[in-house]
Amino acid sequence: MASSQVLNFSPNPTFLNFSKPSLSSKFGFVLKPWRYPSPLILKCCSPLSRTVNEQLLQETIKGNAGDTSSIEVDSVTEAELKENGFRSTRRTKLVCTIGPATCGLEELEALAVGGMNVGRINMCHGTREWHKRVIERVRKLNEEKGFAVAIMMDTEGSEIHMGDLGGTSSAKAEDGEVWTFSVRAFDSSWPERTISVNYEGFAEDVKVGDELLVDGGMVRFEVIETIGPDVKCICTDPGLLLPRANLTFWRDGKLVRERSAMLPTISSKDWLDIDFGIAEGVDFIAVSFVKSTEVINHLKSYIKARAHNGDIAIIAKIESIESLKNLEEIILASDGIMVARGDLGAQIPLEQVPSAQQKIVQLCRQLNSPVIIASQLLESMIEYPTPTRAEVADVSEAVRQQSDALMLSGESAMGQYPEKALTVLRSVSLRMERWWREQKFHEGLDLPNIASSFADCISEEICTSAVKMANNLEVDAIFVYTKTGHMASLLSRCRPDCPIFAFTGTTSVRRCLNLQWGLIPFQLSFSDDMESNLNKTFSLLKARGMIKSGDLVVAVSDMLQSVQVMTVP
Ligand SMILES: Nc1ncnc2c1ncn2[C@@H]1O[C@H](COP(=O)(O)OP(=O)(O)OP(=O)(O)O)[C@@H](O)[C@H]1O
Ligand SMILES: CC(=O)C(=O)O
Ligand SMILES: [K+]
Ligand SMILES: [Mg+2]
Numbered sequence: 001m002a003s004s005q006v007l008n009f010s011p012n013p014t015f016l017n018f019s020k021p022s023l024s025s026k027f028g029f030v031l032k033p034w035r036y037p038s039p040l041i042l043k044c045c046s047p048l049s050r051t052v053n054e055q056l057l058q059e060t061i062k063g064n065a066g067d068t069s070s071i072e073v074d075s076v077t078e079a080e081l082k083e084n085g086f087r088s089t090r091r092t093k094l095v096c097t098i099g100p101a102t103c104g105l106e107e108l109e110a111l112a113v114g115g116m117n118v119g120r121i122n123m124c125h126g127t128r129e130w131h132k133r134v135i136e137r138v139r140k141l142n143e144e145k146g147f148a149v150a151i152m153m154d155t156e157g158s159e160i161h162m163g164d165l166g167g168t169s170s171a172k173a174e175d176g177e178v179w180t181f182s183v184r185a186f187d188s189s190w191p192e193r194t195i196s197v198n199y200e201g202f203a204e205d206v207k208v209g210d211e212l213l214v215d216g217g218m219v220r221f222e223v224i225e226t227i228g229p230d231v232k233c234i235c236t237d238p239g240l241l242l243p244r245a246n247l248t249f250w251r252d253g254k255l256v257r258e259r260s261a262m263l264p265t266i267s268s269k270d271w272l273d274i275d276f277g278i279a280e281g282v283d284f285i286a287v288s289f290v291k292s293t294e295v296i297n298h299l300k301s302y303i304k305a306r307a308h309n310g311d312i313a314i315i316a317k318i319e320s321i322e323s324l325k326n327l328e329e330i331i332l333a334s335d336g337i338m339v340a341r342g343d344l345g346a347q348i349p350l351e352q353v354p355s356a357q358q359k360i361v362q363l364c365r366q367l368n369s370p371v372i373i374a375s376q377l378l379e380s381m382i383e384y385p386t387p388t389r390a391e392v393a394d395v396s397e398a399v400r401q402q403s404d405a406l407m408l409s410g411e412s413a414m415g416q417y418p419e420k421a422l423t424v425l426r427s428v429s430l431r432m433e434r435w436w437r438e439q440k441f442h443e444g445l446d447l448p449n450i451a452s453s454f455a456d457c458i459s460e461e462i463c464t465s466a467v468k469m470a471n472n473l474e475v476d477a478i479f480v481y482t483k484t485g486h487m488a489s490l491l492s493r494c495r496p497d498c499p500i501f502a503f504t505g506t507t508s509v510r511r512c513l514n515l516q517w518g519l520i521p522f523q524l525s526f527s528d529d530m531e532s533n534l535n536k537t538f539s540l541l542k543a544r545g546m547i548k549s550g551d552l553v554v555a556v557s558d559m560l561q562s563v564q565v566m567t568v569p
Helices: 054-061 075-084 105-113 128-145 268-280 293-306 321-325 327-333 341-347 350-366 389-400 418-438 454-473 486-493 507-515 530-543
Strands: 003-008 093-097 118-122 150-154 171-173 178-182 194-196 211-214 219-227 230-237 239-241 247-251 284-287 313-318 336-340 371-374 405-408 477-481 500-504 519-524 552-557 562-567
Touching (some): 105 418, 118 128, 150 268, 178 219, 284 293, 293 313, 293 327, 327 350, 341 371, 350 371, 350 389, 389 405, 454 477, 477 486, 477 530, 486 500, 500 507, 507 519, 519 530, 530 552
Parallel strands (some): 093 405, 118 150, 178 194, 313 336, 371 405, 477 500, 477 552
Antiparallel strands (some): 003 562, 211 219, 552 562
8 A cells, every 4th residue: 555645625625634644754754734725815816718628528537548557658758767767857848840851750750769749840831741741650650659749730821931942942142142022923934033922012012222131131132123023132141042931121120011910810821721730630730920819719719610539739929029019818818839039030139039038938937838949949950960059058048947848940850960959959958957956946936826716726726735845855756637737737837846747538638748848748547536546557657667666756636636645655
């Protein structure tokens, strides 16, 4: 029998005791019964849209997890746990953009082994058939090799961008060269030094003297003449033009966004891509150039009416001035945030990007939303096998900020060293996380209450207390039994010293937890009886060599709203 100390939170208790005040074998002292403030005085703050997904809950209650005697965790985490023990598992999650360099089965497997938690497909590039094959390969690897890689589909959006460069993979623009940007469609006969532009109003909107920035300034032009659909420009900062690169134009030092700002966030092509994503059962949809919450709410109800086998989480990409203005409500409306520094850096001055990142990460943490740091993390590794010191410092900073996830873009999509780039993210994360724990930075961190209902208040208090207990008792892991993933995310939000083992009965919940800091998602069917859940988990994990007798665990459950401290028997 496992030694256990239980805290049960009924909806209306005045105080709560440890029901079995036995000795903790690890510490040899008695934990005193303690008074817990009546939940009636807990403050409920701003409404939060993180409500329980009814469909999911029904699905879980019906018990769709199949075999009741098995536990599933991805094979990479399992190996990591066995090799390094609980404490040194990686907390920061890794997202890789899949492109021509990594779309093959072998390359995908290498990324999965290297720690990719989420594979991102960018609908700006490639055909739907191409993306479909990538998704199928990832699912096949998950099934056959025991990975749990989730899929994120990123929409193209309808911002102004260049076309396909007539089939070439890149073009060099030299200083002083004259290039034509045109809204005409070209088929076979592509004039030299000509770029097509996707936005019809482009030639009418620009004026002679405007500055035209490709990819936020990677290449610069000045408009010298407009002739009908064609805009002639002289190159003022040379550089490489890549297919479908983003375009912005500036007048008197200010970004011009008059009519183009009226373009819909989700274009008609995006809606077709979204239908494709729903049909293929992607786990996340990242929405480019989000301006306000309407589009998120609209997309959520669209998905709810169509996605039958589970939920798709919506990630709002912060890459425009409007999204920065409406940041808090966008965070509340979506299921996660991406700091899309590439385009963001084209819309605000570059020197403001780091403070914007810090602010977004902090607000996401406060509002309990997972946040991904994206773009140019290891840009030089597209060409070189080692990163620059500055890139390592940038990655370290994102880990130090305790963002949930880091993302590779061109490094993994079309770079020469995708696996090496992933290895750098992994090792920098592990090193920085260890330093963080050694410095005990978690002490003194205050998170505001965010619950919008009384039940949520209880969950939040349980998670805050459980993490405090886990840190003070130096336990080896926190276990959470969660149907919707909500309790798991509340625990992750507190960034405990130890990893969080999140047990859930639903495949889609398990894959979504992949994106959150410190969570190790397991698929397990469980009952309302915590005693039997724990005993079952212990024996399954012991049989797999993932825990051992004497390990100390804090266990939390969202069915009983309870906290227990257990020594593994
Ligand atoms: N499916 C793909 N097919 C071909 N090339 C791709 C694909 N996905 C990505 N790439 C290449 O990798 C580069 C970086 O990819 P990434 O997805 O980060 O995009 P991006 O085009 O900079 O735009 P976004 O702002 O949407 O991220 C792209 O510019 C493109 O050259
Ligand atoms: C990722 C992305 O869309 C950007 O950085 O612009
Ligand atoms: K995109
Ligand atoms: Mg972008």
